[in-house]
Amino acid sequence: MINGSSSGGGHLAIQIAEACGAEVTSVSSTNNLSLCKKLVADHTIDYRNEDFTKSDKKFDVIFDVVLTKSYKETRRLLNPKGIYIGRPPH
Numbered sequence: 001m002i003n004g005s006s007s008g009g010g011h012l013a014i015q016i017a018e019a020c021g022a023e024v025t026s027v028s029s030t031n032n033l034s035l036c037k038k039l040v041a042d043h044t045i046d047y048r049n050e051d052f053t054k055s056d057k058k059f060d061v062i063f064d065v066v067l068t069k070s071y072k073e074t075r076r077l078l079n080p081k082g083i084y085i086g087r088p089p090h
Contacts, residue, residue, distance in 0.1 A: 001025040001059045001077070003052065003086075004066030005041060006032030013063055014039040025059070027052050053077065062086070 002017070004010045005026030017024045018040045026033075026041035033044045045052045053069055058079045064086030071084050078084060 001027065001052070001057075001062050002041075003027040003047075003062070003064040003069060005036050005039075007065050009065045010036075011039060013065065014041050017061075022061075025057070058082070 002010050002013045002024065005014055006028035010026070010028070014024055014026060014036065023043075024041045025043040025045065026036040027045045027047050028036050030046045030048055033046055036044050045055075047068075053073045055077060057077065059077055059082060060079050061083045062074050062077060062085070064074070064084075067087050070087050074084060074086075
């Protein structure tokens with residue numbers, strides 16, 4: 001899962017993850033959902049309409065490019081051996 005997937009770093013992250021065979025969930029604004037789909041994101045979440053931290057889905061990697069959520073808010077979304085890349089835990 002990539003939070004901020006429509007940012008410059010997010011574009012790159014989608015493409016790298018896809019090239020590695022990952023199933024990619026992108027989090028971006030309504031205006032950028034189609035761009036993320038064009039970049040081959042498998043799933044998209046519009047942060048204006050849905051709080052991704054409330055999801056029941058589990059992820060192997062959470063990459064918070066825009067640092068809008070803390071580790072504490074997102075850690076329950078990680079698989080047991082999942083990796084969080086973003087703000088350091090508080």
